[in-house]
Amino acid sequence: MAMSPAKRHFLRVTAAQEAASTAADQPMAGSGAYELQMAQLHQHHQQLKGIQSTQGKEELKAKILPDYAPYVAGVLASGLGAQDEVIATIMVWRLDGGDYQGGLEIAAYVLKHNITMPPDRFSRKVPCLVAEEVAEAALKAARAGNVFDIGVVAEADRLTAAHDMPDEVRAKVKLAIGLLAAGMVDEKEPKPDDLQCLEVAQHFIPRAIELHERCGGKKALERVEKLIKKHAEQKPS
Template identity: 75%
Template sequence: MALSPAKRHFLRVTAAQEAATTAADQPMAGSGAYELQMAQLHQHHQQLKGIQSTQGKEELKAKLLPDYAPYVAGVLASGKGAQDEVLTTVMVWRLDAGDYRGGLDIAAYVIEHGLTMPDRFARTTGCLVAEEVAEAALKALKAGGTFDLGILAEADRLTAGQDMPDEVRAKLMLALGRVAAAQVDPEKPNTADVHSLEVARHFLTRALELHDKCGGKRDLELVDRQLKKHAGTAS
């Protein structure tokens, strides 16, 4: 059931007030808005457990996420970095549901304040964010679609100082390289495309440096070929 405007306002304001008065070294547990959201989260977890399909879970998460939006907005506006399982869970759910911009908004706060992920998540925040966004981009390209290069760039910026396996960082670099390269039409050389190709080459090279079996060798060869083609057209 959708939240009424009054309920949404109450949750946002209460969350902001409670987050503003909870120190970074303390958990949000015990505050009214947080406990309400945790109770709701428990109910929603039970619903998700009843679904085996990954796509089905993602679709349900997308429907449930608006119930947490007021709380999240309040915490992000006024929070001081208190440990918050609702916030970190919603961050993951947003990424799962394809709301990458919304997920990264929370990730910026989580990483800035060093919030820990709930025990059920094996990966650190930086690793999780980098890998989830990279895999989404690579999956979209494989299916013949597109992906927002700005989302990938933001994921890279946010996680730049975070520790993670080289294979995961390479996957993000590979996604950046492939998406940048995909912006160029190989059949219609244009000098304006040179920048995109150079960006693609930079990230693909970095991906291979981190993990030589990341799958980017063929991509790099194609980009180099296109750069030579553009250079020949320009001359």
């Protein structure tokens, strides 16, 4: 059942007030809006545990995410960075559901305030999780020749740049940016900005290979270097 506008407004305002009065080194536990959302989160976890299909889980998450939007908006607007299981979980669910902009909006807050993931359900730390979720989705799209917003991956890279994570994960991010940039170039239909895209790819793909030699970028780099050379040969002297 859809939440009424009045209830959404009340939840957002209440969440903002409670988040603004809870210090960064304290948990949100005990506040009314948080406990309400935690109770709902528990119910939804139970529903998700009863679904075996990954697609089915993603469909349910897409359906229930709006229930948390007012709370998230309130916390992001006024929060001081208190430990918050709801915020951390909804960040992941948004990324799982393909709402990368929404997920990264929460990730910026979570990373800024060092909010941790619930250890009983998530083994990866926040920077690694955010980077890998976005990078793997982007790589899947790039390798299938599908469209994926390169700006989303660049934002994930920016947000996690100063944080520690395995080199293999960092390599996925760099490779994703490089492959998406290279994928913008159509050899049959040259465009004015082709060289710029190729130069971006030429920067990021070698960095990915440097971080993880078996990341799968070597053939892509060969194509990029071939196209750059071709572009230089065609340039009027």
